Amino acid sequence: NDNRKSIAFPAIGCGQYGCSISLVAKTVIEEACRLRTLYPIAITFIIQPDRTDIYDEFQKQIDLLETSEPSQSLEQPLESPIISVSIGNGIIVVEKGNITTQKVDVIIGSSSSIVLTQTIIEAAGDEVKTTYETESKRNPNSILISTPPGQLSCRRIFFLKWKPDADDSILRQSIIDFIWNVIQNIISCNYTSVAFPAIGCGGYGCSVDIVVKTMVREIKNQLKTRNLSLTVKFVIQPEQQNIYDEFCKQVLASKKELVEKSVEDQLPTTWEKSTGNQLRFV
Known part of the structure; x- marks a missing residue:
């Protein structure tokens, strides 16, 4: 409604709530993929640097989605995220x-x-x-x-x-x-x-x-x-x-x-x- 072109999500439910990381990642990724076929918006998932288990699960679900639905033509194909980490004054x-x-x-x-x-x-x-x-x-x-x-x-x-x-x-x-x-x-x-x-x-x-x-x-x-x-x-x-x-x-x-x-x-x-x-x- 506000004509925004991008949005960033945290890994909701993957912290102290005790939810299944696999279930959360699968549900969120599938819904994000569905919405991207309807709206031209860039979706980013931000994972805390020390939670490599959550990052790996989100990446796994993206990979599974790409292989299980190769025939679907998405308006903006899913891409691997760009990882950026600050080290001192460098990146x-x-x-x-x-x-x-x-x-x-x-x-x-x-x-x-x-x-x-x-x-x-x-x-x-x-x-x-x-x-x-x-x-x-x-x-x-x-x-x-x-x-x-x-x-x-x-x-x-x-x-x-x-x-x-x-x-x-x-x-x-x-x-x-x-x-x-x-x-x-x-x-x-x-x-x-x-x-x-x-x-x-x-x-x-x-x-x-x-x-x-x-x-x-x-x-x-x-x-x-x-x-x-x-x-x-x-x-x-x-x-x-x-x-x-x-x-x-x-x-x-x-x-x-x-x-x-x-x-x-x-x-x-x-x-x-x-x-x-x-x-x-x-």
Whole structure:
């Protein structure tokens, strides 16, 4: 009646009321889907960062609805939500999309991935292709190749060397080094936003759990320790639902860990925890 175009709901009934989370999520999602066929309105469900169980159930019901009713033509198809979490002065965002269409300061590519490199260069155009090929020949051992944006909506494109490894410890360290190099160059250029693809989650056969967890934790660590005012976007290909879910899980988990840690950090230095789950003043 008020000609509003969007609305945000909390997860009503999923807290202290003791209602079935599955039943609430199923009912709410189905009704929201029905109403969207009648009215052009964007519906968002906001879940508390520490309630990953509720988020997972809402996501499950959306997925079930899409698979059980593929023949229904909705005016606005259901899409995976964009997850955004604040870490200090920075923000971590997870969304499905195309890395080449991101409107950020820097788009990240991996020169070790032929498919990703070709995708970015083809979208960016001849200027980027020429610069990339010239720099690759001039500095074959360079860890990072920086090119102009070409036709992309960014300020620079960073192509970094990265090689996966079957050894989990080496794999983790290689990802940490990858993130560190990106952040160092972002700081030196005074950039405030960056978009990462899900490196290592394609044809390399790496553990998605290890790759995603390491990437998210290292980004969180860089944002906190350097006190960066930086927006970091993880852009996942639309068909990679399992990878998107894992990034969401780790980002939301990192928020929960941050909240718990911040509470402990505020305690006086003369306080210590006892085994009885109480605080003792010394």
